[in-house]
Amino acid sequence: MxxxxxxxxxxxxxxxxxxxxxxxxxxxxxxxxxxxxxxxxWNPKEEYTRNxxxxxxxxxxLMLLCWxxxxxxxxxxxxxxxxxxxxxxxxxxxxxxxxxxxxxxHKKIVEAxxxxxxxxxxxxxxxxxxxxxxxxxxxxxxxxxxxxxxEHEVEGSVTMHCYIPPYAVCHxxxxxxxxxxxxxxxxxxxxxxxxxIK
Ligand SMILES: N[C@@H](CS(=O)O)C(=O)O
Ligand SMILES: [Fe+2]
Numbered sequence: 701m702x703x704x705x706x707x708x709x710x711x712x713x714x715x716x717x718x719x720x721x722x723x724x725x726x727x728x729x730x731x732x733x734x735x736x737x738x739x740x741x742w743n744p745k746e747e748y749t750r751n752x753x754x755x756x757x758x759x760x761x762l763m764l765l766c767w768x769x770x771x772x773x774x775x776x777x778x779x780x781x782x783x784x785x786x787x788x789x790x791x792x793x794x795x796x797x798x799x800x801x802x803x804x805x806h807k808k809i810v811e812a813x814x815x816x817x818x819x820x821x822x823x824x825x826x827x828x829x830x831x832x833x834x835x836x837x838x839x840x841x842x843x844x845x846x847x848x849x850x851e852h853e854v855e856g857s858v859t860m861h862c863y864i865p866p867y868a869v870c871h872x873x874x875x876x877x878x879x880x881x882x883x884x885x886x887x888x889x890x891x892x893x894x895x896x897i898k
Contacts, residue, residue, distance in 0.1 A: 709799045709841035710780030717759075717864060719782070726786045726862060727836045736788055739764040740858060741892045747771040748850075752893040753860075761866035763890070767792065767857040772849030775823065775873040776886070777841050781863045784838045785831075790857030792831045796844045797823035797873075823873060845873065 736753075743749040748767045755761040767790070775797060826844050831837065839846055850857040872886045892898060 709777070712782055712840045712842055713780070713864060714782060714840075722784060722862060722864065723836060723838065726784050726860065729786065729860070731786075731788045731833075736764055736858070736860065738895050739892065740766050741897065742766045742768065742856060743891050744768065746891070748773060748848075749891045750888060752890040754894070755866050757866060759865055761861075761863045763861050763863075764788070765859045765861060767848070767850035767859070769850060769852050769854050769856060773847050774886075775845055775847045776870045777845045777873075778839060778863070779867045779870050780841060781865060781867045782838060782840045784836065784862040784864075786860045787831045787833050787835045788858040788860050789833060790850060790852060790855055791833075792857050792859060793828060793849045793851055794831055794837065794846055795828045795849075796826040796839070796846045798826055799823075799841055799844050 739751045739753050741749055741751050746768070748765050748771060751764045751766065753762040753764055772793075775795075777799065823845065829837070848859070867888075869885055869887050872884050874882050874884070876882050890898060
C-alpha cells in the first residue's frame with residue numbers, strides 16, 4: 701500500500717461566490733446550439749479526454765470531458781474545489797463515496813487493505829446515480845469522493861465541468877491487483893485548450 705499524501709477533505713468555498721448563480725448558469729446552458737462541439741476531442745487511448753474551454757487561472761476552470769464507451773474515472777477527490785457538472789450528451793453513472801476523515805483515515809485504509817471480496821472499493825458508497833442529458837450535479841470534498849462511468853457499449857458521453865477554484869492535482873483511490881487500495885496524487889492535464897490540440 702502506498703500513501704503518497706494525506707488527502708484530508710477541504711471545506712467548500714461556496715461562501716465566497718454565488719453558488720446558485722453558477723448552478724443556474726450551467727443548468728441554463730443551451731447545449732442544443734452545439735457550441736460545445738468545437739471543444740470536443742476524443743482520445744481513444746484514454747478513458748476520458750479533458751478539454752479546457754476557459755479559465756482565468758484563479759477563480760474557475762470550465763472544461764468539456766469526453767468519455768469513451770465502457771470507460772470511467774478512478775475514484776478521486778477534488779482537492780478543495782467545488783465541482784459542478786452537467787451532462788451534455790449521453791449518460792453517466794456517478795458513484796459517490798464517503799471521504800474518510802482525519803485520524804480515522806489511515807486506520808480505515810489499513811483495515812480495508814486486508815479485505816478482498818472482489819467487489820471491494822475501499823470506501824463506503826453514499827449513492828449511485830444515473831445522470832442523463834441536462835442533469836446538473838455538484839460535489840466537493842465535504843460531500844465525498846466519486847467516480848464517473850460511461851456504461852454505454854458504443855456511444856460516448858460528454859460532460860461540462862466547472863471547478864471553483866481551478867485545480868490541477870487530485871488524489872485517486874484505486875484498488876490494486878493484490879486487493880489493496882492505493883492512494884496516489886495525480887496530475888491532470890488537457891488534451892486540448894480553447895479548442896486547439898496541445
Ligand atoms: N474531476 C474529474 C472529472 S469527474 O470524474 O468529475 C476531472 O476533472 O478530470
Ligand atoms: Fe470528479
